[in-house]
Amino acid sequence: xxxxxxxxxxxxxxxxxxxxxxxxxxxxxxxxxxxxxxxxxxxxxxxxxxxxxxxxxxxxxxxxxxxxxxxxxxxxxxxxxxxxxxxxxxxxxxxxxxxxxxxxxxxxxxxxxxxxxxxxxxxxxxxxxxxxxxxxxxxxxxxxxxxxxxxxxxxxxxxxxxxxxxxxxxxxxxxxxxxxxxxxxxxxxxxxxxxxxxxxxxxxxxxxxxxxxxxxxxxxxxxxxxxxxxxxxxxxxxxxxxxxxxxxxxxxxxxxxxxxxxxxxxx
Amino acid sequence: xxxxxxxxxxxxxxxxxxxxxxxxxxxxxxxxxxxxxxxxxxxxxxxxxxxxxxxxxxxxxxxxxxxxxxxxxxxxxxxxxxxxxxxxxxxxxxxxxxxxxxxxxxxxxxxxxxxxxxxxxxxxxxxxxxxxxxxxxxxxxxxxxxxxxxxxxxxxxxxxxxxxxxxxxxxxxxxxxxxxxxxxxxxxxxxxxxxxxxxxxxxxxxxxxxxxxxxxxxxxxxxxxxxxxxxxxxxxxxxxxxxxxxxxxxxxxxxxxxxxxxxxxxxxxxxxxxxxxxxxxxxxxxxxxxxxxxxxxxxxxxxxxxxxxxxxxxxxxxxxxxxxxxxxxxxxxxxxxxxxxxxxxxxxxxxxxxxxxxxxxxxxxxxxxxxxxxxxxxxxxxxxxxxxxxxxxxxxxxxxxxxxxxxxxxxxxxxxxxxxxxxxxxxxxxxxxxxxxxxxxxxxxxxxxxxxxxxxxxxxxxxxxxxxxxxxxxxxxxxxxxxxxxxxxxxxxxxxxxxxxxxxxxxxxxxxxxxxxxxxxxxxxxxxxxxxxxxx
Numbered sequence: 001x002x003x004x005x006x007x008x009x010x011x012x013x014x015x016x017x018x019x020x021x022x023x024x025x026x027x028x029x030x031x032x033x034x035x036x037x038x039x040x041x042x043x044x045x046x047x048x049x050x051x052x053x054x055x056x057x058x059x060x061x062x063x064x065x066x067x068x069x070x071x072x073x074x075x076x077x078x079x080x081x082x083x084x085x086x087x088x089x090x091x092x093x094x095x096x097x098x099x100x101x102x103x104x105x106x107x108x109x110x111x112x113x114x115x116x117x118x119x120x121x122x123x124x125x126x127x128x129x130x131x132x133x134x135x136x137x138x139x140x141x142x143x144x145x146x147x148x149x150x151x152x153x154x155x156x157x158x159x160x161x162x163x164x165x166x167x168x169x170x171x172x173x174x175x176x177x178x179x180x181x182x183x184x185x186x187x188x189x190x191x192x193x194x195x196x197x198x199x200x201x202x203x204x205x206x207x208x209x210x211x212x213x214x215x216x217x218x219x220x221x222x223x224x225x226x227x228x229x230x231x232x233x234x235x236x237x238x239x240x241x242x243x244x245x246x247x248x249x250x251x252x253x254x255x256x257x258x259x260x261x262x263x264x265x266x267x
Numbered sequence: 268x269x270x271x272x273x274x275x276x277x278x279x280x281x282x283x284x285x286x287x288x289x290x291x292x293x294x295x296x297x298x299x300x301x302x303x304x305x306x307x308x309x310x311x312x313x314x315x316x317x318x319x320x321x322x323x324x325x326x327x328x329x330x331x332x333x334x335x336x337x338x339x340x341x342x343x344x345x346x347x348x349x350x351x352x353x354x355x356x357x358x359x360x361x362x363x364x365x366x367x368x369x370x371x372x373x374x375x376x377x378x379x380x381x382x383x384x385x386x387x388x389x390x391x392x393x394x395x396x397x398x399x400x401x402x403x404x405x406x407x408x409x410x411x412x413x414x415x416x417x418x419x420x421x422x423x424x425x426x427x428x429x430x431x432x433x434x435x436x437x438x439x440x441x442x443x444x445x446x447x448x449x450x451x452x453x454x455x456x457x458x459x460x461x462x463x464x465x466x467x468x469x470x471x472x473x474x475x476x477x478x479x480x481x482x483x484x485x486x487x488x489x490x491x492x493x494x495x496x497x498x499x500x501x502x503x504x505x506x507x508x509x510x511x512x513x514x515x516x517x518x519x520x521x522x523x524x525x526x527x528x529x530x531x532x533x534x535x536x537x538x539x540x541x542x543x544x545x546x547x548x549x550x551x552x553x554x555x556x557x558x559x560x561x562x563x564x565x566x567x568x569x570x571x572x573x574x575x576x577x578x579x580x581x582x583x584x585x586x587x588x589x590x591x592x593x594x595x596x597x598x599x600x601x602x603x604x605x606x607x608x609x610x611x612x613x614x615x616x617x618x619x620x621x622x623x624x625x626x627x628x629x630x631x632x633x634x635x636x637x638x639x640x641x642x643x644x645x646x647x648x649x650x651x652x653x654x655x656x657x658x659x660x661x662x663x664x665x666x667x668x669x670x671x672x673x674x675x676x677x678x679x680x681x682x683x684x685x686x687x688x689x690x691x692x693x694x695x696x697x698x699x700x701x702x703x704x705x706x707x708x709x710x711x712x713x714x715x716x717x718x719x720x721x722x723x724x725x726x727x728x729x730x731x732x733x734x735x736x737x738x739x740x741x742x743x744x745x746x747x748x749x750x751x752x753x754x755x756x757x758x759x760x761x762x763x764x765x766x767x768x769x770x771x772x773x774x775x776x777x778x779x780x781x782x783x784x785x786x787x788x789x790x791x792x793x794x795x796x797x798x799x800x801x802x803x
């Protein structure tokens with residue numbers, strides 16, 4: 001028992017460490033990159049890592065470290081906005097359906113089921129092919145696709161919590177529905193909601209990478225982790241450092257966040 | 268527990284990395300066996316050809332990166348479809364690899380002195396793939412279909428506008444066909460490569476029948492099209508192969524992976540980086556692609572309706588740098604809408620009209636009223652990595668003069684509908700494939716042309732074009748064509764970039780792969796070497 005607590009604790013710290021390292025790199029990337037991430041140079045085409053270019057250069061002679069820093073920034077912003085959109089809408093839907101129940105719950109949750117019954121990448125593809133590719137469109141597409149999962153999580157918490165004594169007390173004291181929902185119950189869902197948001201962030205990072213890989217997301221020459229992977233594909237054998245850098249960045253991001261959210265759930 | 272897992276994962280990653288680094292060691296070997304980029308035949312092939320004879324038989328798989336947009340030769344639009352159908356269909360005449368028109372279904376032809384009547388004599392004993400003899404009726408029908416002279420009209424047929432000068436087609440005897448024209452036209456012959464199909468045959472879309480060296484066997488959309496040797500082909504020594512499968516891939520990367528897995532024998536249009544990754548047993552062959560790659564501009568939309576802006580774009584693009592970056596220097600800079608392959612007609616001096624000069628470009632922008640540059644979108648079909656790469660380099664170059672260009676990747680099918688037909692775009696980066704007649708390269712710039720997707724409107728150009736159509740004296744015609752080319756360059760209708768080299772991965776067991784001045788994959792000349800084939 002004691003040992004288990006210790007491992008959780010350790011995972012949590014390790015996750016924090018990895019995440020803060022990655023975040024630091026991305027934050028610096030917003031203000032400073034060693035080179036202009038889009039600057040091309042014929043003389044530096046496909047160069048392996050050197051001291052001047054720590055992660056090597058790509059097929060246009062662009063500095064991969066700079067591109068990873070900038071690209072991870074793009075990917076993270078997309079992921080954060082997607083989680084904000086999906087999380088907010090999902091929480092509202094989950095709150096209302098979970099609290100009120102009845103026919104309203106039935107109708108909304110069935111709609112939810114319809115949305116979840118399609119694979120999310122397919123929905124995103126449909127959305128993007130209708131509204132055209134581009135950063136904003138994939139944010140909206142992914143945001144909408146993320147709604148059902150949050151709605152479900154919040155709803156089930158609400159169903160349990162609304163029967164608890166503190167809710168009944170609040171009701172007896174004459175608190176309005178709105179107040180009970182958002183002041184009394186919602187803060188108590190954080191134990192489940194926050195890890196869900198973190199995992200959602202991970203999924204959003206992967207989804208962005210996937211869509212940009214299919215050249216539907218971020219448009220070249222703008223860098224994003226998915227875009228870089230897609231471009232690196234043709235150079236896998238020749239210049240593996242090109243694919244490894246963005247790939248490793250995705251792995252570290254997801255590992256860090258998973259460790260944190262895992263630690264949180266066990267706390 | 269998790270730590271241990273983590274170390275394992277990290278270990279795996281590092282092992283994988285090392286393994287990949289190990290792979291790159293092969294690069295040098297393949298480079299050595301590679302050929303100079305200019306020759307038609309590779310070194311390996313030349314040495315082999317000396318020691319081994321072509322053999323008959325065998326089957327090959329060729330990778331293509333575009334699904335066919337139809338099997339009816341008169342309805343196909345994409346160059347990617349035409350290059351496959353070339354093996355199934357033939358016209359009265361046919362283009363050979365030197366760019367000459369050689370008799371195909373016709374045995375000989377005669378053009379009257381005034382250029383008003385073309386007379387063809389049918390080759391004896393030419394049969395369709397279903398075994399029936401080709402008759403004069405079939406030919407009259409086929410030409411009428413191409414020229415949109417049938418009643419009722421078939422709206423899905425892509426009408427060859429050059430054939431609109433035909434007033435009447437008829438057979439004067441069983442083996443003679445006479446084509447009478449409304450006006451004198453001396454350059455009609457290239458368009459008579461229009462495919463000959465059986466009269467009133469209504470299954471061309473599903474079971475195409477032609478007279479070419481290969482018969483159609485089967486087609487599975489998004490998968491493959493299989494062709495089979497035509498035993499009754501009138502040329503006795505070709506084709507060599509029994510069966511050719513064109514395997515369809517969604518992009519060059521997946522196709523190349525299949526090649527590396529040893530599943531393909533020929534893969535055309537490989538990229539510069541793929542050349543250095545060619546697996547053992549393959550070599551590279553290259554030739555000019557006869558493709559006009561350019562940043563094509565919608566001359567009707569702001570700010571490109573201003574000639575100065577278009578010229579500023581031309582000055583801002585360093586074309587040699589583009590070629591060095593995306594193709595390792597394999598390509599020829601061009602300056603106008605004409606294929607360098609048509610040497611007689613091509614005006615080489617136009618390459619130097621817009622040398623790279625960002626200062627000049629900025630000055631022109633200021634003059635045009637855009638001192639701080641402007642923003643625009645480049646639409647690029649997402650299946651052509653080559654064009655996407657080129658677009659990225661251009662975006663970067665335009666930044667130097669303060670112009671912000673954004674790339675938008677679109678599906679090939681929506682490129683055709685929105686950009687090419689709908690003309691709903693600002694600029695687009697693609698390649699225009701070579702057509703049969705040199706004039707065809709200029710035809711799309713007539714104000715009224717259906718395929719004038721750049722919205723170029725210039726009555727002077729139209730007038731010159733009309734003159735060119737009826738001009739019978741070759742020297743004068745060349746003069747006119749060069750005048751038209753110069754007009755296009757001076758008006759900066761587009762930023763003409765380059766005629767890229769085409770690189771093809773070919774199995775070392777195969778010989779006879781031939782480059783044409785137009786976009787075709789002629790499989791009738793491909794054969795297996797004797798020794799290699801048997802030892803395998």
